[in-house]
Amino acid sequence: MKWIKENSLSLAFLVMFLLALAGQAVAGRLDFNDQQRAMGDQPVSLWEYVASSDFAVNVAENWQSEYLQFFLYIAFTVWLVQKGSTESKAVEDAGAESDEEQRVGAHATPDSPRWARSHGLRLWLFGNSLGLVMGLIFALSWAAQSVAGQAAYNSQRLADLRDPVSWGSYVTSPEFWNRSLQNWQSELLAVLSMVVLSIYLRQRGSPESKPVGAAHAATGVES
CATH class of the missing domain: 1.20.5 (Single alpha-helices involved in coiled-coils or other helix-helix interfaces)
Known part of the structure; x- marks a missing residue:
């Protein structure tokens, strides 16, 4: 339990x-x-x-948009800030921060992950591993969407007695970009809403919200 x-x-x-x-x-x-x-x-x-390709493309197109959202959010919040939002670090903390603040290398503690105590490429990979994995999953799911989408699209074209198209033609087609962009815009709107609404609204007890009595201008403060 x-x-x-x-x-x-x-x-x-x-x-x-x-x-x-x-x-x-x-x-x-x-x-x-x-x-x-x-x-x-x-x-x-x-x-x-x-x-079937019909099911695969519907799943993949949702997954790729979700992971794009997280990838961009992780990358952008390193350098970009929003005063008053719980989704942002403090304005003065913008950037990758020092080794001491990140507790890496010589500043690592006994309970720090082993790779946090390393140097060079291993430290860089571990220090950026969350964004790298999110970006990789996005790229793979977008590729899966393009392959499954081509198969589903060609199946419909054959049913309509039209010639199938190549993968290159499909990924540059309005069909492919319509599927991608209609998901991207909704995910980006959701992130924007969370960033802005967390400035003025509260949810008691949630780490995604500031304490109920915190000032609207308080930035990067969580319950």
Whole structure:
């Protein structure tokens, strides 16, 4: 029970993610089969739908936009600040900070991660590992979206008795960029909303909020 309590936030989001993914598969199959019947084609099983390019592109296009959001947020908040927001560090702290502030190299403590006590490339990689991994996942999921999207797009073109297109033609097509940009704009708006609303609004007990009585101008202060 102690382990569950200590990891309850991760576990809660993992369970909700799996339920949402399963729900997407079920609802997506019903919608896909409705379109199949309308075109006089045979419906598919749940497993056939989950293995299809239609399901893959819908999942990948959401994942890539989410990881783009986190990648940009992690990178931008190193140097960019917003006075009064809990999503920003203090205005005077903009930048990568000193080794002493980051507790790396000679300033590492006994309980610091081993790579935080190293130097050179290993320290640089560890010091930027969160942004690098988020950026890599974004790039991989965007690539997966492009491959699955091409397959789904060509499947529809063949059903309409049109010639399929190459991968290069697909990733420069309005179809691909419409799928990408409609997700990007919503994620960027969500981040903007959180940055600005956290200046003036509060949520008691949440680390994403300032203490209820904190001044609106207080920056980088969490409950």
